[in-house]
Amino acid sequence: MANSVVGRIKLGSQGLQVSAQGLGCMGMSAFYGPPKPEPDMIALIHHAINSGVTLLDTSDVYGPHTNEILVGKALKDGFRNKVELATKFGIAFIDGKSEIRGDPAYVRAACEGSLKRLGVDYIDLYYLHRVDTRVPIEVTIGELKKLVEEGKVKYIGLSEASASTIRRAHAVHPITAVQLEWSLWSRDAEADIVPTCRELGIGIVAYSPLGRGFFSYGPKMVETLGEGDFRKHMPRFQGENLEHNKRLYDRVNAIATKKGCTPSQLALAWVHHQGNDVCPIPGTTKVENFNQNIQALSIKLTPEEMVELESIASADSVKGDRYSAAITTYRESDTPPLSSWKPTTSI
Template identity: 60%
Template sequence: MSDLYGAPKPEPDMIKLIHHAINAGVTLLDTSDVLRPQNQRDPSRQGFERGDEGTKCSWLPNLGSSSMVPGRSKAIPPMSGLPAKPASSDLRSTALNLYYQHRIDTSMGELKKLVEEGKIKYVGLSEASASTIRRAHAVHPITAVQLEWSLQSRDVEEEIIPTCRELGIGIVAYSPLGRGFFSHGPNMLEKLEESDARKYLPRLQPENLEHNKIMYERINELATKKGCTTSQLALAWVLHQGNDVVPIPGTTKIQNFEHNIGALSVKLTPEDMAELESIASPDSIKGDRYGAGFKTYKDSETLLLSAWKA
C-alpha cells in the first residue's frame, strides 16, 4: 500500500481492503512507520484496532541516498511522557501487540522497558541472524522473527528457522510470493511502474530472470496439476511449513486478497512438498534479494558492532 511498490494507493480503497481482510478473518496486520505514515494512521481511524497490529521501528532512512541504515535506540521515542504507546505509531490499540526492530540495533533494553511499562505487548526482530536472535532473546523473550521466506528465498532454513523453533519463537514470512514473482511470472517487470523498487532488485533483472523463469515454469506445471495457480501453490508451500509460521502476503486489491486466501484450500502431500523443494532448491535462484546498500540478516552482527562503537 506504500510508495515502495509504485505510487501510493488511494487511501479509501486501502481502508476498504483492510476492513474486508479483517471481516474475512485476518488476525495479523503488518506495517511500519518508515513505509508510509498513512499505512498506520488512516486505517487506525477506521477501526483498525479490530485486528492485531504488528508495527516496526528502528529503520531510519539514510537521507540523501537510496540505502537504509540501522536504527539506534533514538529511533524509539523516549519512555517518559508517553501515556499509552510509542509515539512512532498512530495505531489506536491501548498497547501495540507486536513491536519489531525493522533492522538490528542496540535497543533491546529499550524495548524491554516498553513491555514493562505496558506500552507494547511483545517484541519482534526482522532480518536477524541466528546469533543475533539468541543474543536478543537473552535480554528479553522474542515473540516473532520476521524474515523473507518463499520458494525463491530458502537460505533462512539453514540456521534461522531451526533457531527460532529451538527458542519457541514465531516465524513471520514476508514476501512469500517472491515480491510478486509467483503472481506475475518472469514478465512482471513489464507491469511495474518506474517508481516501483522491485524493478531494481537483482534477481528480477533480465540477466537473472532468464534463469529464474525455469523455476517458475516448473512450479506452474505442478500448480496446473493441483488445480490452482502458481501463486496459490507458492503461498500454500509457506503455509504448510508449520503452525508456527504466519505468511504476510501484501496486496492492494480485494480480488487478489481473495486469491491469496484461496491458498488455504490447497492441500500438499509430503510428495508435493518434496517435489516443490527439489524444483526450488536454495541454489536454483540467481540474483540477490536486495541490491547494494540494503542490510539483511547477514549484516546483523556487523550492525550491532557498529552501533556499539558509535
C-alpha cells in the same frame, strides 16, 4: 468470522495468537509504485479483518509514515480490538537518506511516533526492522523491554536478524516472532535462522511469500512495474537472472495447473506447510487477490508434492540476490558485545 478458511495459530511461546495468514500493508502506500487510493485500501483492510485475517503488518518506514496513518484510519470505528497490529522501527530517514538506528532514545521516540500515527495506545507486535550494528542488541532490546513493562508494546519481534543476534536478544527479553523472507525462491533462512527460532520457541512471520509478486504474475510482471517500484532494481528481476528464474516459475505453474490452483496459491500453500509456527503475510492492494490468497489455506500438499516443489526450488536454483547491495539483511546484523557500550554513547 465470515470466512472459515482462516484459522488461528500461536505465534511464539509468549501467548500471542494471530490469524494463520496475515496481511502485508506496505504496497498500499510505498515501494511498489504510487500510493493506492485511501478509501479502497481501508475497504480492503476491513474486508481482510471480516474474513478472519487479523494480523496487519506495517512499518514506520513505509511512506515513510503514510502506511501507519492509513492503517490507523482503518482501525477506527471498532476495528482496533479485532486485530493483532504489527509495526516496525529502526530505519530512520534523515535529509532523504536512510540510517539504521537502535539506540535507546531512538527506540522510545520511534515507538511514541508509531502509537500516535496509528492512533492506538499499544502495539501488539513491535519489530526491530533492521539491526543497528553500532549498538549491542542487548541495549536495543533492553529499551523495548521497558516499553513492554510500560504497556506500550505487548510482544517484541526482530526482522532480518542472524541466529546469533536472535539468541542474544532472546536472552534479554523473550522474542515472540522473527520476520524473514521465506518463499519458494528465498530459502536461505532454513539453514540456521528457522532452526534457531524453533529451538527458542519463537514464531516465524514470512514476508514476500509470493516472491514479491513473481509467483502471482510470473516474469511478465516486470514489464508492468511503474516508476518508483523498487522491484525494478532488484537483482532477481534483472536480465539473465530473470531469464533463468522464469524456468522456476514455469515449473511451479505446471504443478499448479495439475493441482487445479494458481501458482501463487501453490507457492503460498508451500509456506503454510512449513509448520504451524509460520505465518505468511502476503501483501496485496486488490480484494480479488486477497480472496485468492486466503484460499491457499485450504490447499493440501502431499509429501510427494512437497518433495517435487522443493527439488525444483532448491536454495541454489534461483539467480540473483534478494536485495541490492545497498540494503542490509540478516547477514549484516551482528552487533558489538554489550561490554563495549557506554550509556553516554550518542549516535
